[in-house]
Amino acid sequence: MQMADADSRPTLADVAARAGVSKSLVSLVMRDEPGAGAETRRRVLKAADELGYHPDSRARLLRSGRSRLLGVVFGIQHAFHVDLVTALYTAARDSGYELALSAVTPDRDETEATTGLLQDRCEALIMLGPQTPAHALARLTTRLPVVVLARGVRGADVIRTADADGLHLAVDHLGRLGHQRIAHIDGGRAPGAADRRRGYREAMDASGLSRHVQIVAGGLTEQAGTTAARALLDQSHPPTAITVFNDRCATGVLDVLLRGGKRVPEDVSVVGYDDSHLARLAHINLTTVAQDVHTMTKLAVARAIERIEGADVAHRTIVVPPQLVIRGTTGPATT
Amino acid sequence: MQMADADSRPTLADVAARAGVSKSLVSLVMRDEPGAGAETRRRVLKAADELGYHPDSRARLLRSGRSRLLGVVFGIQHAFHVDLVTALYTAARDSGYELALSAVTPDRDETEATTGLLQDRCEALIMLGPQTPAHALARLTTRLPVVVLARGVRGADVIRTADADGLHLAVDHLGRLGHQRIAHIDGGRAPGAADRRRGYREAMDASGLSRHVQIVAGGLTEQAGTTAARALLDQSHPPTAITVFNDRCATGVLDVLLRGGKRVPEDVSVVGYDDSHLARLAHINLTTVAQDVHTMTKLAVARAIERIEGADVAHRTIVVPPQLVIRGTTGPATT
DNA sequence: CCGTTTTCCTGGAACGTTCCATAAGTCGAG
DNA sequence: CTCGACTTATGGAACGTTCCAGGAAAACGG
Known part of the structure; x- marks a missing residue:
């Protein structure tokens, strides 16, 4: 009849046989549902324990549909x-x-x-x-x-x-610090990039800095940041502040600035985006827009x-x- | 009859009904097993796609035991x-x-x-x-x-x-470049750290640089790298080369060096470990020991x-x- | 003492697969 | 033709659960 194979795991049926009850009853007991007598419950649990029974989650999930x-x-x-x-x-x-x-x-x-x-x-x-x-x-x-x-x-x-708001925060902060030539290194087609670009433009307009708007093509990586930063520094009137699509890209920017002999923030201010663990590192210590x-x-x-x-x-x-x-x-x- | 409920996901039976074949045949086709004609196979796959059918792995593994x-x-x-x-x-x-x-x-x-x-x-x-x-x-x-x-x-x-070998490679490379004061920033209790420490010591010994052996407590993070690097630079005779537990830690070291006005590699050489994507970034461009x-x-x-x-x-x-x-x-x- | 509820329990039908036994058709060889 | 061998297809029994309809016995209220 029902024998617990040595090699295969015991099932409900094995426990039921050993405790002398039906499968359904064992199922109830295992799920701790009402509907079983105290004495029987004990007997079932004992049998289950002796057999080392553990419910099979796949079968359980299959049947319950969840x-x-x-x-x-x-x-x-x-x-x-x-x-x-x-x-x-x-x-x-x-x-x-x-x-x-x-x-x-x-x-x-x-x-x-x-x-x-x-x-x-x-x-x-x-x-x-x-x-x-x-x-x-x-x-x-x-x-x-x-x-x-x-x-x-x-x-x-x-x-x-609210990515647009995020860039408002960044630009306003820089504005209060007296910056005018504030550039933005964007994220291209990455999710959120369009909103951040728009936010940057709006904020610059709102601060009366429309004529200083400058958007440079960036991306998600350090690599993209370095390329964009070099482009900005090559100008005759480089910006005094840069908002960057994300933190990772911003570290690329920071690196170019440092190697180019620019001091941060004395010569150029940088704001990142995401507040990823990167930004928090003591030696990067990046001002950034935190997503919650x-x-x-x-x-x-x-x-x-x-x-x-x-x-x-x-x-x-x-x-x-x-x-x-x-x-x-x-x-x-x-x- | 067999209707694909709007709310519940399609099953083998639904696909079978739509393609006008048996469940078993659909099962064969889905598993890409031989035993179905080319034309039928196509019809079944089409039906499955139209219904958006995906096999239920729970049922599958319940039955097959795998x-x-x-x-x-x-x-x-x-x-x-x-x-x-x-x-x-x-x-x-x-x-x-x-x-x-x-x-x-x-x-x-x-x-x-x-x-x-x-x-x-x-x-x-x-x-x-x-x-x-x-x-x-x-x-x-x-x-x-x-x-x-x-x-x-x-x-x-x-x-x-072979982590020890990895540090042999690093130290030998630095040795050939003429470095003598080669330090090691270790990984503490991290996996592999002990072997790398040992490899560093052995290689230094083998190169006759035993008296220049210097191991500083580091870790896995940029943070750990900055702390260790500062400790090294504060010395009267700072090392001219540093081997670091991993790339991430090494970027922390690089940062401290750059900010401290040291040029890399003119003043100090740095070798990382792992060849993670970090090391490959153009602006980091880290010499490193690659794990395969x-x-x-x-x-x-x-x-x-x-x-x-x-x-x-x-x-x-x-x-x-x-x-x-x-x-x-x-x-x-x-x- | 009889109906009604409550408590405890059972059997069997799902769940969506895979696997096995078998059958119908096709084809080439004897 | 008839036989076997192959290819293509089918139906139904598992797998180990949960869930549902019900049934027997005990408890309760009048």
């Missing part, structure tokens, strides 16, 4: 994504859901990363700064709830920072779970205010 | 781990196994990361520079195959770089699969030779 899994698609090379994932773990900790990570690498695109998560039957997807075109995202949302972080897109739930990672991830998890549990309202965009973190790379204008 | 999952435990904050994970995806690509990522964060320790993977029924674990004590690792290996990357430990399969990420990850995946498929030999350590990558931070000694 995986309690939140899929996360992220770029493992992006410092800021790493910060977000770290915070997501914390945010998900007490929600009753687990995180399933799927990385985008130079050799593994977003489609592949997403497919993997779908096979794991994640109940919702949290995508960090996805590059997937809007229509493909829209198609995804018909299959399962999708929360997009750090990129604005129609047809999905979005949590993002804690709030964003908390909201993302909450939103995903709301969707899973049936909230069926229209997709909503939540915009989180940024905050300026003043450190050592900004100072009074001297020119 | 998960075909390799669990990866890694520190998401470590640049080098990120490089390794990236390469692991590539290495696993054609093996028939998938990767399940579980990150260690400041808020989520290795035990937690490991437990998660065990519940997912991974068939083997690949652990990157784990801090878990040896006896706990040993207990793990009784439950499933464990491959340890970038850390030497008894009682498990280990793939690591490609080979290491390939071996790790192969080893894990061998174990899964029953190889029951003793645990083995595979040591991969490092390679010196000469870039711009090393030059002839001038003192």
Whole structure:
């Protein structure tokens, strides 16, 4: 009859046989649900313990139709994504859901990363700064709830920072320090770059500095920062302050300045974006616009779970205010 | 009849109904097994695509008793781990196994990361520079195959770089450039640090530079690098060359040197370790000891699969030779 | 003492796959 | 033709759970 094989794990049926009850009853007891007598309950637990029984989560999940899994698609090379994932773990900790990570690498695109998560039957997807075109995202949302972080897109739930406001903060700060020739090194087509460019322009206009507006093509990497910085320094009237698309790019800028014999912030002020761990390092000590990672991830998890549990309202965009973190790379204008 | 519910995901049966074939046949096609005609195969794939069907891995592995999952435990904050994970995806690509990522964060320790993977029924674990004590690792290996990357430990399969050799390469290179006062900023208790310290000592001895041996406490971060570098520069006779535990720490060192008015490599040469993407950046351009990420990850995946498929030999350590990558931070000694 | 509720328990049908046994058709050889 | 061998397809039994409908026995209220 029912024999617990030596090589295969014991099942509900094995425990039931040993305790002399039905499978259903054992199932109840294991889940700590009411409906079993005190004495029987003890007997079942004893039998389970003796057999070294552990419920098989795959079968459990299969039957109950739930995986309690939140899929996360992220770029493992992006410092800021790493910060977000770290915070997501914390945010998900007490929600009753687990995180399933799927990385985008130079050799593994977003489609592949997403497919993997779908096979794991994640109940919702949290995508960090996805590059997937809007229509493909829209198609995804018909299959399962999708929360997009750090990129604005129609047809999905979005949590993002008020990037334009972020550049207002940066420009205003520099303006108060007396800077006029404030340049911006942008992020090209990266998520958020357009908003930051717009914010920069608006803020310059609002401060009456329209004629000093100067936008240089940058990118997400140190490399992009060095190239852009060199271009700026080669001018006859280089800027006295630079706002940069993100921290990583800003470290490239800093490096060029230092090597070019410019002092920071005495000769040139620099403001980054993200407040990634890079910016906090004592020797970089970068003034930067902080995205509220804690709030964003908390909201993302909450939103995903709301969707899973049936909230069926229209997709909503939540915009989180940024905050300026003043450190050592900004100072009074001297020119 | 069989209707694809709007709210529930499509199953094999749905695809079968739409393509006008049996569930079994669809199953074959999805697994890319022989036994289906070319025309039918196409029809099935089309139907699956139209429905947006994705196989349910839980049901799949419940039935087959396998998960075909390799669990990866890694520190998401470590640049080098990120490089390794990236390469692991590539290495696993054609093996028939998938990767399940579980990150260690400041808020989520290795035990937690490991437990998660065990519940997912991974068939083997690949652990990157784990801090878990040896006896706990040993207990793990009784439950499933464990491959340890970038850390030497008894009682498990280990793939690591010949770290001592790495420092031989670095010191010899500096020696040939005429350097004598070559210091080492170490990695404390980090995996590999002890070997690198030893390699440094041996190489100095072998070059007849024993009396110039100087080891300063460092660590894995930029922060640690800055502290150590300051300590070195404060000396009456500062070294003309520095070997550093890893690239990240080395960037901290570089920063202190630049700010202190030292030119690199004219005044001081610096050698890093790992050849992480950090080192390759044009403006850092760090001479460094490269770990052969490609080979290491390939071996790790192969080893894990061998174990899964029953190889029951003793645990083995595979040591991969490092390679010196000469870039711009090393030059002839001038003192 | 009879109905009604409550408590404790059981059997069997799902969940979405894979795997096995088998069948129908095709083809070439004897 | 008939036989076997191959190819292509099918139906149904697992896998280890949970969930649902129900049933027997005990408890309760009148």
